[in-house]
Amino acid sequence: MVLRVFMTEKNNARKCTNDAIKIILYVVFMTTLFLLYFNDNNYEIENSIDYHSAEYNSHYRKVIITENSSKISTKIDDNVKEGYVVWNDNCQIPNISAYDKTIKNLIKKSNSPKCFSTLPLTSVILDVDKWSYTFKINHGVHSQISKSIVNCCYSPIIRNDLKFKNNPKDDDRYKVEPKCYPINDSEIIPKSVEYMMVTCELRPNGDKLKSAVYKDIHAMVIDKGQRRFRNADIPDKPSVLIISIDSLSRLNLIRSMPITYRLLETHGFMSLEGYTKVADNTFPNVVPILTGMFVNQMTKRCWNSPKDEMDECPFLWKDFKKRGYVTAYLEDEPSMGTYNFGKYGFRNAPTDYYSRPYMLAAEHYLPVVKYDGMSFCLGPRSAPDRVYAYMEDFVKLHRHHGYFAVFWLNTFSHNDVNTPSAMDQRTADVLSKLLDGRLLDNAVTVVLSDHGLRFGAIRETHVGWLEDRMPAFYARLPTGYVTARPSHRAALAANKHRLTSPFDLHLTLKQLLFQQLNDDDDNNTNSSLPVAMAEGCPTCHSLFRLADANRSCEQAGIAPHWCTCDEYEELDRRSRIAMDGGKYVVQQLNALLAKYRMMVRKGYACSNLSLRKTVSARSRVNRGNGRREYLLVVETLPGRSMFEVTIGQEDGSGAFGMLGDISRINMYGFQSYCTDDWRLKKHCYCVKKNWKPAEDVTPACVVSVLQMYNIAKTVLRGTTFLAPYLL
Ligand SMILES: *[C@@H]1O[C@H](CO)[C@@H](O)[C@H](O)[C@H]1NC(C)=O
Ligand SMILES: *[C@@H]1O[C@H](CO)[C@@H](O)[C@H](O)[C@H]1NC(C)=O
Numbered sequence: 001m002v003l004r005v006f007m008t009e010k011n012n013a014r015k016c017t018n019d020a021i022k023i024i025l026y027v028v029f030m031t032t033l034f035l036l037y038f039n040d041n042n043y044e045i046e047n048s049i050d051y052h053s054a055e056y057n058s059h060y061r062k063v064i065i066t067e068n069s070s071k072i073s074t075k076i077d078d079n080v081k082e083g084y085v086v087w088n089d090n091c092q093i094p095n096i097s098a099y100d101k102t103i104k105n106l107i108k109k110s111n112s113p114k115c116f117s118t119l120p121l122t123s124v125i126l127d128v129d130k131w132s133y134t135f136k137i138n139h140g141v142h143s144q145i146s147k148s149i150v151n152c153c154y155s156p157i158i159r160n161d162l163k164f165k166n167n168p169k170d171d172d173r174y175k176v177e178p179k180c181y182p183i184n185d186s187e188i189i190p191k192s193v194e195y196m197m198v199t200c201e202l203r204p205n206g207d208k209l210k211s212a213v214y215k216d217i218h219a220m221v222i223d224k225g226q227r228r229f230r231n232a233d234i235p236d237k238p239s240v241l242i243i244s245i246d247s248l249s250r251l252n253l254i255r256s257m258p259i260t261y262r263l264l265e266t267h268g269f270m271s272l273e274g275y276t277k278v279a280d281n282t283f284p285n286v287v288p289i290l291t292g293m294f295v296n297q298m299t300k301r302c303w304n305s306p307k308d309e310m311d312e313c314p315f316l317w318k319d320f321k322k323r324g325y326v327t328a329y330l331e332d333e334p335s336m337g338t339y340n341f342g343k344y345g346f347r348n349a350p351t352d353y354y355s356r357p358y359m360l361a362a363e364h365y366l367p368v369v370k371y372d373g374m375s376f377c378l379g380p381r382s383a384p385d386r387v388y389a390y391m392e393d394f395v396k397l398h399r400h401h402g403y404f405a406v407f408w409l410n411t412f413s414h415n416d417v418n419t420p421s422a423m424d425q426r427t428a429d430v431l432s433k434l435l436d437g438r439l440l441d442n443a444v445t446v447v448l449s450d451h452g453l454r455f456g457a458i459r460e461t462h463v464g465w466l467e468d469r470m471p472a473f474y475a476r477l478p479t480g481y482v483t484a485r486p487s488h489r490a491a492l493a494a495n496k497h498r499l500t501s502p503f504d505l506h507l508t509l510k511q512l513l514f515q516q517l518n519d520d521d522d523n524n525t526n527s528s529l530p531v532a533m534a535e536g537c538p539t540c541h542s543l544f545r546l547a548d549a550n551r552s553c554e555q556a557g558i559a560p561h562w563c564t565c566d567e568y569e570e571l572d573r574r575s576r577i578a579m580d581g582g583k584y585v586v587q588q589l590n591a592l593l594a595k596y597r598m599m600v601r602k603g604y605a606c607s608n609l610s611l612r613k614t615v616s617a618r619s620r621v622n623r624g625n626g627r628r629e630y631l632l633v634v635e636t637l638p639g640r641s642m643f644e645v646t647i648g649q650e651d652g653s654g655a656f657g658m659l660g661d662i663s664r665i666n667m668y669g670f671q672s673y674c675t676d677d678w679r680l681k682k683h684c685y686c687v688k689k690n691w692k693p694a695e696d697v698t699p700a701c702v703v704s705v706l707q708m709y710n711i712a713k714t715v716l717r718g719t720t721f722l723a724p725y726l727l
């Protein structure tokens, strides 16, 4: 049904409205049913929560600032020019205010749905010393429950190793054991159970007829019998803890997560204000951090077909594991996981602890409530809460031992500049808990993002253009490490106002891994380290070395399209160059669509695109290297897709060339439903084969139907009522 709306274009406007009305009516009806159903089950679904309510405060308003940060010297020889965050001959990045007046009207506080009424009914409590978990039924949480008889049982969730590839969805596999083992309050959970689905039957006043069912899924960081090495006494071999909040620019961290920002700024975390992304979206910016390569280099090395899994690729966690570190990777929103969105992830868990089965099962078996299109509530707890809780347990258990762990959060930051505000307090709380518990004393902690918001209204402003390219980056070195290698801290601190990139981070992590206790690597002359170079950026180096004062984007591995070092001059969008450039860009888009046309589902194709208009054209100032460079935003038909591209024009021949990737700056939504290929997803406008594009598709209609569909999916997750209507 929804799909058909996109395909029958002739009378699309009226039909679209009719469909929208039908869907609205249906959604209202289903929502009512849904609420009735879940009220019975002691869930409370609310679309907004007052974060200043007493109840919320009592649970969460507890940031304790204890660390004495004044004892760390912060004297930095810093000659950044006023008004800039990076300033040298080759790079001048302006110091734009997070509250710039051009984006003020786009900024507001955002509230996430509340996933539970008081506390979830069941929880698992870690005993660090015994390395065991106790199952807890929280009888007191609800007056109705305290009077009920509660009977719970659990089914372990497992993912077995595979020797060979079975099918493309190997990374999506998990199994819930059919048997449900009874479990009592305060009972120790068997040590082999890593994930479990808990089902409780509630009988108010013991009444058999009125029983309700409660479900949750719990994750335990179990002892997998690894030989762990103690690094509490080896300051030189710290663990690595990486926490990433997807699509969060440095400025948006300041704006939408002020509590977390203040915490980072006052607790020894050091910011890199010139940290710039090197590719468009998550995956191609993560690959440089974890492999030191661009994706196209990785495809040659170890990932021959996009239909392959990435088990063979040299991700850093492999090196850490080889050297005795325990490894972990957790990510929420598994449907758009970094390694799985349009890709096939890993056949076998890439790290010792790997959350995919947990997140998939939670999304599948628990009622999901969306937050701005993301699966935020998974049953009685939010997805980011689940990641944070797991992270806390993991760090507690490994606080004295070497580990390399990455925690990736998508669900509250991916789609909107304002949504991170809902998790600000919670994020600050979890960080301050780790700091207060001295759990980070042996770990280098990095809080970062992959890029800023990539689409939406803010992207049509200059501030949004900059933010897209400049993700948040904070790193904290443990005190022992700073004492052992003071020069590393000094360099990292001074790099705050230098141009830096994910390749530098890669080399920093490698340096942590390979440096020897007694080698003097500060000057790094005898490079016994197998680490000196990142394939994607031979001129990059560890952040523990001061970056060249005059570093250019090219030297930092940043293609011109992502470079924010230059000023731009606004051109008339109807000028010759804007028109010719626009046509060239559309040609390139069509060439790309043709190149990967085999990746489209049978019976469909990506429509050829045509230029509707050049939306804006800017010319890069001060580029005297044999070509002129232009930043264009073009709108194409069908679908009114907006693309942002940097092109170069040779001084002599006038020939155009692409300088980096193509950014898609409005949402593609369902337009590319006919392909899962990550190279096409942003560009493809799906049509049935032999279909003729109509003049235009009203984007407002497309969006409203899309939103409708999302709401419908949210409400009906786990039920099949809507299926016959939609499909
Ligand atoms: C913090 O450290 C400084 C220098 O070591 C010291 O003078 C100061 O009293 C400390 N403050 C607190 C609150 O411990
Ligand atoms: C950038 O501007 C902010 C105020 O908007 C100021 O607090 C900060 O110190 C400035 N940064 C630099 C490097 O000048």
Ligand SMILES: *[C@@H]1O[C@H](CO)[C@@H](O)[C@H](O)[C@H]1NC(C)=O
Residues within 6 Å of the ligand: 183, 184, 187
């Ligand atoms: C759980 O509680 C029931 C009833 O109180 C009891 O019979 C059973 O032995 C308990 N199971 C365990 C494993 O403690």
Ligand SMILES: *[C@@H]1O[C@H](CO)[C@@H](O)[C@H](O)[C@H]1NC(C)=O
Residues within 6 Å of the ligand: 520, 522, 523
């Ligand atoms: C490292 O290089 C700096 C300057 O190049 C020099 O002053 C310092 O002595 C060198 N350190 C060692 C341990 O060689």
Ligand SMILES: *[C@@H]1O[C@H](CO)[C@@H](O)[C@H](O)[C@H]1NC(C)=O
Residues within 6 Å of the ligand: 526, 527, 528
């Ligand atoms: C440089 O490293 C190599 C390999 O570890 C070692 O054999 C050699 O002695 C080192 N040279 C110096 C000058 O330290």
Ligand SMILES: *[C@@H]1O[C@H](CO)[C@@H](O)[C@H](O)[C@H]1NC(C)=O
Residues within 6 Å of the ligand: 090, 548, 550, 551, 552
């Ligand atoms: C940067 O400055 C150094 C000297 O400080 C010089 O050797 C180098 O060529 C300069 N690089 C660029 C790109 O200007």
Ligand SMILES: *[C@@H]1O[C@H](CO)[C@@H](O)[C@H](O)[C@H]1NC(C)=O
Residues within 6 Å of the ligand: 605, 606, 607, 608
């Ligand atoms: C796109 O245009 C090319 C050449 O202009 C043509 O061969 C191809 O069939 C067109 N594709 C579609 C989907 O219309």
